[in-house]
Amino acid sequence: MESRRQGHFLIRAVMFDLRLAAAIVCGLLVTAPAVAMEQSTRPPLSQNGGTWDSGHVQGIAVDVKGGYIYYSFTTMLAKYDFSGKLIGTLEGWTGHLGDLDFNPADGKLYGSLEYGKEQAFYIAVIDVSRLDRVGVEASKTEIFRTVYLPEVTKDFAADMDGDGKVDHRYGCSGIDGVGFGPAFGRVDGERYLTVAYGVYGDNSRDDNDHQVLLQYDVSGWSKFARPLNEAEPHHSGPKTLHGKHFVRTGNTTWGVQNLSYDDSLQRWFMGVYQGKKPSFPNYLLFAVDAQAQPKKGDLVGVRSADGKGWEQAQLLALADDGLKDAATGVRGWNQKGDVGFQPVGRGLFYLSVNSGGKGAQTSDLTLMRWTGDANRPFVPATLEDLR
Template sequence: MKKLILLPLFFTVMTWNALAQQKAELPVGLPDSIYSGKQGGLHVQGVVVDEVNGYVYFSFTDRLVKMDLTGKLIGSVIGFAGHLGDLDFDAKNGKIYGSLEYKNDAIGKGIRKELGLKNKNETGFYIAIFDGSRIVRPNMDAEKEDLLRTVYLAEPVKDYEASVTAGTEIKPHRFACSGIDGVAFAPEIGAANGGKKYLYVAYGVYGDTDRDDNDHQVLLKYDVANWDKYAQHLSQDQLHHSGPAKPLEKYFVKTGSTRYGIQNLAYDSHTGNFFAAVYRGAKTQFPNYDLFVIDGHRKPVNSQIVSENKKIKVKTLSLLQAGPQDPKTGIRGWNFQWGATGLCPLGKGLFYISHNEKTKDNQQQTTVFKYRWVGDTHNSFIRVK
C-alpha cells in the first residue's frame, strides 16, 4: 500500500520540479507571442529583440517597425527603395544592424514595382545601423531623419558583379552571389564562448539548378569596432562606397543549393552555434533542408571548393553533427516550416520564430512565437505553449 501511495507522489513531485525548472528558464518579461500588425505589401524579413529596453524590431523589406513587447507600435522607419533584410542587435552600443541591398535583379525590380519606383542600375550592399532610441513615431524617413547610418560592403558587390565560367557556360555572379541577407553578432568561430564579438554576414545565393558553384553558403566576418569612420547617411539617389575593403575572413559551408541563401542567420549563445534558416533548394541530389546549424565550436578548416571549373583554397565551416543526415551527401539539417522570415535567440534554448502570412486584403503580417530548441533526429524546435 505504501508503494502505491508513494509512487504517484514521487512522479507528481518530479513533474512539478520539471515544470518549475522549465518556468525558471524562461526569460523574464518576454511574452509567448508578439503580433506585428499589418505592414504593407512586402513580407517580413527578420526580427530582433532589445530585452534591456523592452522593444522588438521587425524588418518588412521596405521598412523597420519598432514595437514594445505588448505589440504596441512605437515607431517605424520607411522609404527604403532597396531590400532591408535580416536584423541583429549589438548590446554594446544598443543599435540594430540589418542587411540592405540595392540591385537590379528580379528581387530589386519586384520591390521597386511594388513601391511604384523607377528602376535603377546601381548595385550597393550595405549594413544599415539604426539608433533605436531615435525611432519615436511612425513613418520616419530613412533618408531625411538622423537615425540611420550605412556601411558599404565591397566584397559581396565584387562577387555579385563578377562573371564566371561554370561548366561550359559564362554565368553571372561568382559563387552565385545574389547579395547579402543573414546577419549575426558572434564570437570567433571555434573559440571558446565569450570574448570579442564580430559581425557575420551571409550571402544570398541564387538557386539555379544548372550550375555547380552554388552549393555552399558564404559567410563574411567583420570587426565593426572602427566602423564609425565608414558610416554615412543613406542617399538612395547616389549610393556611397564607404566601407571596409575586405572582410577579416570569408567562410564556406556546404549545404547544397538554396533559394537566395541564408535568409536568417542567428547566433545562439546557449549552444554556441549558428542557426541558418533558408528557402529550400531544388536540386534533387541534395536533401534540401529548411534549417541548418553551423557548429560554432569547430574551428574553420583549410579546404578546397570548385569555382570557375577549378579548385580554389578556402576556409570551410562544419555543420552540427546532429539531426537527420542525408545518406548520399552526408549533409545534416532539419525540415522546419518557419524561421526564414525571422529567427531570434532569446537565451536558455529559447527563440522567437516568425510565422508570416498575407491577409485577405494583401497586407503582410507576422506573429513571432516562442520556441524551444530540441535538435534531435525528429525535431528541431518545439513551440512553447
C-alpha cells in the first residue's frame, strides 16, 4: 500500500480496497452499480429453501422480474430473494397448500389449498409484495385470501351409482398442480389459471387414468376472494370455468403434483408421483403441446350416464416427444418433477429435490436447461445460459 501512496493516485487504505482502487484507475467506477444490479436480479444456479417442520416442499414459484422464489411447505409459505435471503414466511393454516404459480399480471401468488374432510377446495391468492417478515399469520393479515372451486367439490363428492356413498368422479381426490398459461390449443391471448386434480392411486378402477385440467379466468376473482376461516369454510367462488380437459397418462399417485406452462417451448408440463398400474409405463413427467387442439372424444374408462358407452369430453393429446410406451402410446420422461418444477424462460427450469425427515424438511433447487433428449431431458444450467 505504501507504493500506492507514492504513485499518481493517493488512496487511503481505510477507505478503499485494492479492487475499488483498480476500478477507479481503469475508469470503471461509473459502471459498477449497473453490474451489481444485473447480478442481483440474475436467477441463481441453485438455492436452498431452508429447513422447516411444516411438511415437505409441495411446489415452487418464481417472480423472474422481481427476483423472488416462493416455496410451499404444505402448511407454510417461504419467500426468498435471488441472493438466498429469507424475506418472509406465511403460516397458520391446517389445510394442504400444494403447487404454486406467480401471476405477473396482478403480482400475486396463486396456490392450491385443500381440505378434503370438509370437502372445501380453494385457490389461495396471496399478495406477496406485502410479505416482508418472518412469521406472518394468514388469519391475521389481509394479504391471504381464498377462492372456492365448486367444480372440484362436485367431482370429489360425486355419488355415481346412487348408493349413498362418495365415489370421487374421475378418482378426484382434490387439487394440486396450478399454472398460468394460454387457453388450450393456443400460444397467445389471455392467460388462464389452470388447476389440476389430485387423483387417487387406485389400481382397481378404470375411470382414473386421465389427468383433469380446469381453466379459469381470474380477472374478476376479487369479488369471490374471502379470508380463510377454517371453523366455517366459505363457498364463495366461480360457478363457471373456461374449460375442462382430460389427458390420458394412466393413473398416477395423487394426480398432477406440479403443473406449469413454458413460453419458450410452448408446452404444458405435468410432474407426478409415479403410478402403479402395470398396464401403463408410469412416467414421472408428461407434456402437452400448447398448439394441440382439444378434441371431443371418448373418455375411456368413464361410463356415460346411460351406461351404453364412454363419457364424452374434451381431450388433449400428449406431446409427441420423450419416451414412448408401445402398448399404450403414452409418452413422457422418467424425470423427477413432483415437488417443484418452474420454467423461467429461454429453455431454463428450476427443479426441486426434497430431502429430510419429520421436523427437518428442505428443498434444493437447481437451474436446469432443457435438452429434449428422451432419456436425459434436463442438464444443469451454467452462467453462460443466463447471458
